[in-house]
Amino acid sequence: MKKHIILFLLLFLSFGSMVSFSKENIQFRFNKAGQFKIAQFTDIHWNNTSDNCAKTIETIKMVLDAEKPDLAVLTGDIVSDPPIKDGWLAVAKIFEEAKIPWTVVLGNHDSEKGRGFSRCQIFDIIEGLPYYTGEKGLPMTGCGNYEIPVQASQGDKTAAVLYHIDSNDYPENDKLGHYDWIHFDQISWYRHLSDTYASKNNNKVLPSLAFFHIPLIEYNNIVGKPTTVGTKGEGIASADVNSGMFASLVEKQDVMGVFVGHDHNNDYIGIEKNIALAFGRTSGADAYGKLERGSRIILMYEDQFKFDSWIRTKKGTELYYYYPSGISSVNEKTLNFLPAKDIELNKQGVEYTYYEGKFKSVDDIISQKPLKEGVLKNFSIESAAVEDYFAFGFKTYIKIPERGVYRFYTNSDDGSKLYIDRQLVVDNDGSHSLKRVDGKVALEAGFHEIEVRYLENYMGQTLEVGIASRHILEQAIPDNMLFIPNR
Structure with a gap:
């Protein structure tokens, strides 16, 4: 009799855990301190036959253990070599074992010709996996355009939105440039959602973030600015065509920051037109690039158009950045503090x-x-x-x-x-x-x-x-x- 009770409890607990973290049941929420933490992993370039997989797993697990994020967002070029399905299942297992929910936007290498899987077929592989919380999204250009609402610490109010947008891969006409762009139907989808969330919030936009793979052409504008911090080790490989995505972000005034990957030797962040434009830190051992592997962390604050961000590697944390001030830990360490005047004024x-x-x-x-x-x-x-x-x-x-x-x-x-x-x-x-x-x-x-x-x-x-x-x-x-x- 006792054995039957124990078996029933084990099955109940196992089933309860699966239900709690299925896409239909999980609810992201600011904690009691009014904070929500995201770990961005990018350009993993997983090759299931590579000996470097162990190093990549070590990097991701180190970040998850150290930061304990509420959500991990993978911003493209995740599985770059066959066998594709086995690669995605192996990556998914890292987050399942860590019990950390994760989402994905695809990069240009994820569905290249000859790999055997289209962009939507990749989502067929990962949708329904434990702790995966993304989706294909509505029929439009690309695959994987969806939003993740984050609830307030108390009640059922949506307090923030995380937009996941497919920046696509390559244009059909190579005379238009090497990389594709975010298309008008995707921009229209974002604008509609932004308005919808605002209408449910007394016509006030919600603090939001956007994640995709290929940087916008406006990333060029923040290079060398006083509010830009981090490493620029290569050029910005954006689309040549400016689709107007950034103009819509400026008009809607809800997205505080855009987080991308693609350029492995770049990890800088800066502000353009009150929007932070940031590269993640390359995470995969098989990806090119000289930067130490790690992750960009983003800490959001409930009911505030404010976030902190930093880079986490095995060595620790660096490059703390505070939006919207544009102040960073680099400034705090390198600037000499001016003493206050010995004076009292009223x-x-x-x-x-x-x-x-x-x-x-x-x-x-x-x-x-x-x-x-x-x-x-x-x-x-x-x-x-x-x-x-x-x-x-x-x-x-x-x-x-x-x-x-x-x-x-x-x-x-x-x-x-x-x-x-x-x-x-x-x-x-x-x-x-x-x-x-x-x-x-x-x-x-x-x-x-x-x-x-x-x-x-x-x-x-x-x-x-x-x-x-x-x-x-x-x-x-x-x-x-x-x-x-x-x-």
Whole structure:
């Protein structure tokens, strides 16, 4: 009798585990701390006959054990050599044994001619496997266009969306370039879903991420920016055709970050038009590339357009990046922290001087006699007496709430410069149309002197002075951070 009871319990527990982690029953949810963690694995290039499979398994298991993600997302070029089915089953077994749910978007090598399996046939292999939670998606270009909703920590509200999009492989007409692109029907599908989720959320878009394999052509725009961090070891192998996917992401304003693979020697992340564009870290031992194998980790925060990301390898973690500030651990380690001023201030405001004349540089105003002086609530050029050919000098103290790296920017027409404790942080000088320039500085908590110089020449006049940090969302510097001495 006892043996029958034990056998029944074992069968019940086994069946319960299978039900809990089938695609139909699993529900992704922010934890009690309001966090949801994703491990991105990319370019595994699994070859079931290779001795390197053991190294790839070791890398993936190391990441899963160390990070314990809520979800693993595989961003293409997963099984690149026959036997294809055996390869996918072997990769799936890694996540099944770790009891970690996983999803897939396909790469250009996953269904190349001669491999014997189409893109949708690959999904036929993996759909229904334990812990696999993706799907083929609706009939449209490619296969594997689907979204994963993430529920709030409490209740049944959807709090975030993870878009999985097939970036396809090669265009039918090779005169259009080497790599294919995300097509209009896929973009239309994303736009419809974005609107649908917003309509169910009081017409407010949900914080979202997008995953696919081939990088967008806009990845070229973040190279060399102050908010870009990581390794660029090769060119960006995007499609030559710009399909407008990025324009839709910008318009919908829900996707915080795009995560791709494809370029094995790239692992950098940067921000373009308020969207983070990131490469994962190559994961497979049989893939080309010099970077140590590992994974990109993404940590989302409930009800916030904010995430942290870093690279995990056997050596540990590196390249921490904080969206939307664009601050990174590289900045924290390499910048010298400026000490706070030994001063106590309680009067809010900004002191200004006003000039008129033709200036080539904002530094030209230093030797000039001001026509007017006074105090404003904030940095503003509204009190200018003429429309063209004038300049302002602003001085105040900014109260920094905590030790850290801060990003400042000026968005100006024409030129501007921003100094912190007499150190040039933003150089946006010269006569030009509206242009934004950013700079970073490491500051101790407390008061720091801030100076802004501005000039206006011909046609159009704008000045915005902004700030961001790990814990301050990008914004124009608020009045309550700016102080002047009692005179």
